[in-house]
Amino acid sequence: MANFEGTDEHDNLLGTDGDDSFSQISLNDTIDGGSGNDVVHIDLSDAQEDVHYNAVLAAGDTFMVAGAGLQVRKVERLAYLQTGEGDDTLTISGAQGHFEWTGLGGDNCLVVDYSDLDTAIQAFRSYGSYVIQYGNGQSSIDMVDTVVITGTRFDDRFGADGGYGGHLGGEYYGAGGDDSFHYDGYMGYGTVMDGGAGTDTLYVSYGWATTDITFNAVAAATETGISPFWAVNFRNMERLGFLYTGNGNDTLIVSATQGAFTWGARDGTDLLIADYSAWTGAVVSEVVGVVYRITANGVSEVHDAEALRLTGSAYGDTLYGLAGNDSLNGGVGDDLITGGGGHDRMTGDAGADTLAGGIGNDTYYLDDTGDRVTETAGQGNDLVRSTVTWSLAGQVIEDLILTEGASVNGTGNSLSNHITGNSGNNILYGMGGDDVLSGMDGNDSLTGGAGHDILSGDGGDDTLAGGDGNDQYNINTVADLVLENAGQGTDTVSSSITYSLSGKQIENLILTGSGALNATGNNLANALTGNSGANLLSGLAGHDHLNGGSGADTLIGGTGNDTFTVDNIGDLVTEVAGGGADLVQASASFTLDAYVENLILTGTKTIHGTGNGHGNDMTGNGRNNTLNGLGGNDSLTGGQGGDVFLFQTGSGDDRILDFSAAQNDTINVNAYTGGVADNSLVAQVGGNVVITFDASNTITVIGATQANVLAHMVW
Numbered sequence: 001m002a003n004f005e006g007t008d009e010h011d012n013l014l015g016t017d018g019d020d021s022f023s024q025i026s027l028n029d030t031i032d033g034g035s036g037n038d039v040v041h042i043d044l045s046d047a048q049e050d051v052h053y054n055a056v057l058a059a060g061d062t063f064m065v066a067g068a069g070l071q072v073r074k075v076e077r078l079a080y081l082q083t084g085e086g087d088d089t090l091t092i093s094g095a096q097g098h099f100e101w102t103g104l105g106g107d108n109c110l111v112v113d114y115s116d117l118d119t120a121i122q123a124f125r126s127y128g129s130y131v132i133q134y135g136n137g138q139s140s141i142d143m144v145d146t147v148v149i150t151g152t153r154f155d156d157r158f159g160a161d162g163g164y165g166g167h168l169g170g171e172y173y174g175a176g177g178d179d180s181f182h183y184d185g186y187m188g189y190g191t192v193m194d195g196g197a198g199t200d201t202l203y204v205s206y207g208w209a210t211t212d213i214t215f216n217a218v219a220a221a222t223e224t225g226i227s228p229f230w231a232v233n234f235r236n237m238e239r240l241g242f243l244y245t246g247n248g249n250d251t252l253i254v255s256a257t258q259g260a261f262t263w264g265a266r267d268g269t270d271l272l273i274a275d276y277s278a279w280t281g282a283v284v285s286e287v288v289g290v291v292y293r294i295t296a297n298g299v300s301e302v303h304d305a306e307a308l309r310l311t312g313s314a315y316g317d318t319l320y321g322l323a324g325n326d327s328l329n330g331g332v333g334d335d336l337i338t339g340g341g342g343h344d345r346m347t348g349d350a351g352a353d354t355l356a357g358g359i360g361n362d363t364y365y366l367d368d369t370g371d372r373v374t375e376t377a378g379q380g381n382d383l384v385r386s387t388v389t390w391s392l393a394g395q396v397i398e399d400l401i402l403t404e405g406a407s408v409n410g411t412g413n414s415l416s417n418h419i420t421g422n423s424g425n426n427i428l429y430g431m432g433g434d435d436v437l438s439g440m441d442g443n444d445s446l447t448g449g450a451g452h453d454i455l456s457g458d459g460g461d462d463t464l465a466g467g468d469g470n471d472q473y474n475i476n477t478v479a480d481l482v483l484e485n486a487g488q489g490t491d492t493v494s495s496s497i498t499y500s501l502s503g504k505q506i507e508n509l510i511l512t513g514s515g516a517l518n519a520t521g522n523n524l525a526n527a528l529t530g531n532s533g534a535n536l537l538s539g540l541a542g543h544d545h546l547n548g549g550s551g552a553d554t555l556i557g558g559t560g561n562d563t564f565t566v567d568n569i570g571d572l573v574t575e576v577a578g579g580g581a582d583l584v585q586a587s588a589s590f591t592l593d594a595y596v597e598n599l600i601l602t603g604t605k606t607i608h609g610t611g612n613g614h615g616n617d618m619t620g621n622g623r624n625n626t627l628n629g630l631g632g633n634d635s636l637t638g639g640q641g642g643d644v645f646l647f648q649t650g651s652g653d654d655r656i657l658d659f660s661a662a663q664n665d666t667i668n669v670n671a672y673t674g675g676v677a678d679n680s681l682v683a684q685v686g687g688n689v690v691i692t693f694d695a696s697n698t699i700t701v702i703g704a705t706q707a708n709v710l711a712h713m714v715w
């Protein structure tokens with residue numbers, strides 16, 4: 001073996017047939033190792049350009065080192081390399097053995113391929129240096145920014161090992177074997193970690209991060225991989241060893257194939273999405289202090305996460321939720337599922353499952369009549385969504401929705417339930433409480449039971465029975481059948497079609513929508529209400545209240561003391577002779593029908609009221625109204641505002657009940673006097689003033705003085 005040392009000159013060194021060593025090699029030297037296993041030590045620190053040294057090529061016939069003027073041939077090993085201030089590159093393989101490289105500056109890159117090595121490697125950053133260990137030695141790289149490293153067919157280890165120093169990013173490729181890859185934020189932007197063949201495990205630390213991170217370990221196991229942060233790409237990583245995240249609202253996605261893992265979630269509102277549907281055994285999860293533990297393909301631990309989406313296996317799983325809003329799916333098998341705190345979603349899936357929600361507004365998804373649900377009073381407003389016939393009786397659950405299309409049934413309990421059918425033919429029974437029942441599509445049968453219930457048939461030909469209480473029926477087809485018995489409360493039909501209460505023990509009817517619909521009452525005291533269209537309302541017998549709504553409506557009272565609400569000048573009120581003492585409440589100017597006795601003006605507009613030939617009671621609103629009783633012995637009350645009491649010949653013996661000189665009320669008798677004042681017609685009679693035209697036509701002003709009346713007469 002010969003040792004060769006370079007000088008400060010341009011050296012030309014030729015090795016022997018043995019194992020030679022070349023040292024102090026620098027710029028512009030020429031090295032020929034000759035035969036044997038030769039090694040070289042090179043110092044290119046004075047290089048003014050980028051240096052690119054390829055140790056693989058240097059072992060061949062001739063290699064010119066770019067940027068250094070150095071020629072190297074037949075030198076099998078590089079022991080030491082120092083480069084200068086340029087952006088330098090070293091390319092090397094496992095055949096070159098252990099080496100050292102120190103770069104003085106620039107953006108330096110190491111490219112190393114160990115795929116032909118017969119032992120595993122460990123490649124990691126440690127206290128500012130990058131170290132590659134295998135066999136009985138190691139290679140050390142200082143002041144290098146990026147590495148591109150390919151491992152062996154054995155179980156290699158890549159990545160950071162703690163400490164501090166430059167941000168050493170790059171590309172890390174496993175070449176077979178069960179490799180482990182360790183990443184932290186110091187490894188820099190654009191890092192690639194590719195497990196290649198074998199069952200590879202990834203260890204990741206984002207503990208310093210302040211932004212939201214979504215880490216999909218399932219995607220990281222594929223060739224496509226993921227880039228969760230800083231354009232870092234992880235791929236072909238079959239298992240996740242640990243993940244540490246920072247202060248953001250972070251998400252971790254895993255499956256059974258990732259094996260046992262640890263997630264330190266730290267601050268923020270963090271979510272675990274875990275799918276164990278492919279696992280070939282039971283899944284058991286539990287909360288131990290602040291740690292959430294999952295036993296399946298090993299024992300995984302999650303620290304400080306707030307919410308969970310967990311899917312179990314095809315076996316009998318035991319699943320517990322966290323304090324947040326969790327989603328727990330048992331999968332196939334007889335599972336035990338407990339939601340814990342938060343508004344949880346629990347799905348039993350196939351099998352006879354037992355589900356308990358805990359505190360919060362929980363939702364249960366059921367598909368087996370053998371499922372069991374447990375809730376305690378005061379634990380929120382809870383919902384069952386079921387594909388099978390289901391009863392809430394004996395359960396502290398408020399709401400039930402039947403799903404899919406089977407003709408299944410739903411029963412409530414003593415609480416105020418919301419029960420909704422599906423597209424099949426359902427039987428819904430509310431039982432006690434103030435229930436809301438909706439049949440949806442299909443020909444449904446809805447029974448409210450006790451309480452003030454709301455029943456909606458929706459699509460199909462439905463049968464609705466409210467039972468005891470003040471019930472409401474929402475009707476949208478003529479085929480809907482409403483059943484009520486006498487004495488079962490004050491009930492209401494809300495209809496989007498023309499509807500009649502005739503023959504039904506229902507008191508009230510409301511028209512909905514905007515169509516020109518009709519509403520007919522019965523012999524009870526009905527309240528009929530129109531919509532925004534032009535409606536025809538007919539009360540029939542009973543003391544009815546008719547309100548047409550905003551359209552130009554026709555209101556027919558029938559027998560009984562009826563009340564009409566008028567809000568459109570086009571409204572028409574019709575009564576029959578002997579049909580009772582009737583009242584119009586009008587927010588528009590109105591003239592009473594021949595057989596309507598009373599009128600009250602409402603609202604805030606200046607409107608006017610006109611009576612008929614009967615004795616009318618007429619009352620104004622708070623504005624300046626004109627009241628004209630016409631014939632009959634009328635009683636007029638102006639209300640607030642400066643009102644005009646208008647009298648025509650043949651007006652009868654009328655009374656003004658609230659004349660006010662202070663409000664500037666006036667009494668207009670021009671129809672009698674033709675504009676000629678005659679104070680003799682006005683007399684003080686006790687506390688009242690009487691205006692006498694003849695024996696059959698008088699006006700009595702209650703609580704007034706002659707002087708005030710004369711001052712406000714219109715002759």
